[in-house]
Amino acid sequence: MDGVRSDVKVVESPRRVRVFDAFLRLFALAFTLVAAVVVGVSKETEIVPITITPSLPTLHLQFTAKWQYMSAFVYFLVSNAIACSYAAASLLYSLAVSSSFNQDAVVLVLSILDLVIMALLFSANGAAAAIGIIGRDGNSHVQWRKVCDMFGAFCHHFTAALVLSLIGSSAFLLLVAFAVLGLHKKPK
Numbered sequence: 001m002d003g004v005r006s007d008v009k010v011v012e013s014p015r016r017v018r019v020f021d022a023f024l025r026l027f028a029l030a031f032t033l034v035a036a037v038v039v040g041v042s043k044e045t046e047i048v049p050i051t052i053t054p055s056l057p058t059l060h061l062q063f064t065a066k067w068q069y070m071s072a073f074v075y076f077l078v079s080n081a082i083a084c085s086y087a088a089a090s091l092l093y094s095l096a097v098s099s100s101f102n103q104d105a106v107v108l109v110l111s112i113l114d115l116v117i118m119a120l121l122f123s124a125n126g127a128a129a130a131i132g133i134i135g136r137d138g139n140s141h142v143q144w145r146k147v148c149d150m151f152g153a154f155c156h157h158f159t160a161a162l163v164l165s166l167i168g169s170s171a172f173l174l175l176v177a178f179a180v181l182g183l184h185k186k187p188k
Contacts, residue, residue, distance in 0.1 A: 031168035039076060045065075
């Protein structure tokens with residue numbers, strides 16, 4: 001058939017896989033770093049009028065919204081900082097490891113750690129999103145008021161950080177998925 005062999009299999013270049021792996025790690029590093037920074041610098045202070053009874057004058061009290069005031073937000077910031085640090089370390093390690101090392105062992109260790117970081121980030125994103133929804137909508141059953149009406153900028157910053165963190169989490173998900181696919185495609 002015109003000199004074309006039909007039994008030749010196309011295998012992805014290890015260099016191409018390493019470049020894609022490095023790109024995803026850099027992507028995860030950037031998004032988790034920006035999410036942590038956006039939350040870390042978010043702070044809003046507002047003066048809120050409070051009326052106790054109609055016969056008393058209205059009180060004007062100053063309130064501040066900070067990420068440190070809610071444990072779910074602390075967990076979110078710390079998780080993104082851990083993920084960012086891990087992404088930087090794993091990027092350096094994966095680029096520095098030579099082909100003389102046992103690549104299967106390196107891929108396995110990095111895949112397990114990627115999976116742990118992915119789970120950490122998704123759990124932190126879920127916790128922060130749950131508190132964010134309560135902040136946005138309140139909860140009339142337990143008399144929790146909406147706070148995003150008063151602290152709109154803080155809520156918008158946190159929403160942006162949550163989206164960024166979800167993108168970073170998805171990068172770790174892709175790293176795990178491609179590692180699993182790579183293990184599945186290995187010849188026996």
